Amino acid sequence: MKTFSFKTHSSGTVKAALGRNMESIPALFPEIFKNADKVCLVTGSDAPPSLRARALALFPEGNRHHHYFWLPPSEKAKTLEEAGRLASFLFDHGFSRSSLVIAAGGGAVTDLAGFTASIYMRGINWVSVPTTFLAQIDAGLGGKTAVNLGGAKNIAGTFHQPALAVCDTAFLDSLPHAELRSGAGELVKYAMIGPGELFRTVGRNLQKVLAADRSALTACVSACAAYKLKLVAKDERDERGVRESLNFGHTAGHAFEAMSGGALPHGEAVARGIRFALIASLETGILKRADFNRMNAMIDALRLRPAAVRRDFRHFLTLVSRDKKARGADNRFVLAAGPGRLCPAEDLDAPLLRKAFEGALK
Numbered sequence: 001m002k003t004f005s006f007k008t009h010s011s012g013t014v015k016a017a018l019g020r021n022m023e024s025i026p027a028l029f030p031e032i033f034k035n036a037d038k039v040c041l042v043t044g045s046d047a048p049p050s051l052r053a054r055a056l057a058l059f060p061e062g063n064r065h066h067h068y069f070w071l072p073p074s075e076k077a078k079t080l081e082e083a084g085r086l087a088s089f090l091f092d093h094g095f096s097r098s099s100l101v102i103a104a105g106g107g108a109v110t111d112l113a114g115f116t117a118s119i120y121m122r123g124i125n126w127v128s129v130p131t132t133f134l135a136q137i138d139a140g141l142g143g144k145t146a147v148n149l150g151g152a153k154n155i156a157g158t159f160h161q162p163a164l165a166v167c168d169t170a171f172l173d174s175l176p177h178a179e180l181r182s183g184a185g186e187l188v189k190y191a192m193i194g195p196g197e198l199f200r201t202v203g204r205n206l207q208k209v210l211a212a213d214r215s216a217l218t219a220c221v222s223a224c225a226a227y228k229l230k231l232v233a234k235d236e237r238d239e240r241g242v243r244e245s246l247n248f249g250h251t252a253g254h255a256f257e258a259m260s261g262g263a264l265p266h267g268e269a270v271a272r273g274i275r276f277a278l279i280a281s282l283e284t285g286i287l288k289r290a291d292f293n294r295m296n297a298m299i300d301a302l303r304l305r306p307a308a309v310r311r312d313f314r315h316f317l318t319l320v321s322r323d324k325k326a327r328g329a330d331n332r333f334v335l336a337a338g339p340g341r342l343c344p345a346e347d348l349d350a351p352l353l354r355k356a357f358e359g360a361l362k
């Protein structure tokens with residue numbers, strides 16, 4: 001097991017435990033669990049029984065004030081209505097500022113439960129227990145919480161660090177292959193944004209991850225989660241640009257996700273968004289052909305299924321101009337000059353964007 005800890009300005013100390021089959025988490029982190037007067041376990045209503053059984057081990061022994069709250073599956077959980085429903089549930093059951101919310105599930109569960117924990121009584125402690133590969137390397141870490149509004153992703157949100165993040169790859173044993181493939185999209189992102197060592201770790205393990213190899217999954221969760229936490233520790237509230245690289249592929253990816261009406265899983269949309277960014281980087285001349293080929297080969301290795309996205313370029317332009325990271329420009333993307341060498345670019349022209357759009361959805 002690898003553990004992490006860093007101090008934040010607003011949320012006290014943030015801890016993380018990364019590994020496989022980690023036992024007695026409440027005993028290992030008594031400062032988080034022992035003083036909780038009540039604990040609420042939040043998970044998705046479609047979670048398999050094995051996930052629930054494993055998550056139950058997170059209830060501190062001796063604390064009898066346990067409650068369970070089920071959210072609708074996946075993105076259906078990420079609404080203001082569901083946040084209100086959970087907050088009312090906590091209130092009705094007497095939760096106070098000394099209580100604890102444990103979110104065990106994919107990124108949709110950790111986003112919604114973290115968001116609710118941040119607004120309930122102006123913020124109570126929560127523990128993030130990501131149970132998909134994507135959430136263990138990304139969504140369940142870093143304190144960004146959100147709900148969707150009017151079909152647009154993550155429009156209402158907060159920064160609220162979990163007191164503890166637990167990434168236990170034993171949860172992944174029950175994960176369907178489609179979810180592994182989706183997570184692999186975010187995994188490739190780490191190869192593109194991190195140091196050379198991370199590029200090599202992902203390259204070595206990508207095919208094994210797609211084959212659900214347990215040690216490859218644990219190695220990748222360990223390396224990527226540790227890298228993300230390092231960035232988060234330097235720029236907790238995403239104010240210094242340190243975390244911007246984590247958005248690589250996401251501006252176009254979020255647009256593809258919205259244009260698919262939910263048919264394209266987040267990680268696959270991000271993989272296509274990365275291909276979009278690579279083509280745009282090549283076309284603007286900042287990425288050399290040899291580097292493009294090397295980086296694009298990783299996207300090819302994912303063997304993405306045909307994208308169920310309407311080829312509506314105008315709609316795409318509208319969506320990227322509304323992206324919350326556009327900062328007033330017509331469009332803003334993170335481009336790459338090579339692995340680990342990223343640079344933002346604004347107001348790219350329409351013919352170039354169209355070329356990247358067509359190439360990404362091929």
Ligand SMILES: NC(=O)c1ccc[n+]([C@@H]2O[C@H](COP(=O)([O-])OP(=O)(O)OC[C@H]3O[C@@H](n4cnc5c(N)ncnc54)[C@H](O)[C@@H]3O)[C@@H](O)[C@H]2O)c1
Pocket residue numbers: 044046047048051073074075078105106107108109111131132133134135138139140141142143144145146153154171172173174175176179182266267
């Ligand atoms: N906050 C952030 O920093 C951040 C970063 C990236 C993505 N996200 C968000 O994360 C969400 C995507 O997360 P996701 O890919 O985890 O999808 P998800 O949360 O929609 O979960 C996918 C499915 O996997 C099931 N599942 C979860 N764990 C399982 C397990 N161990 N075994 C079997 N089934 C399991 C869920 O019940 C669900 O049906 C998106 O909403 C995205 O916006 C947030």
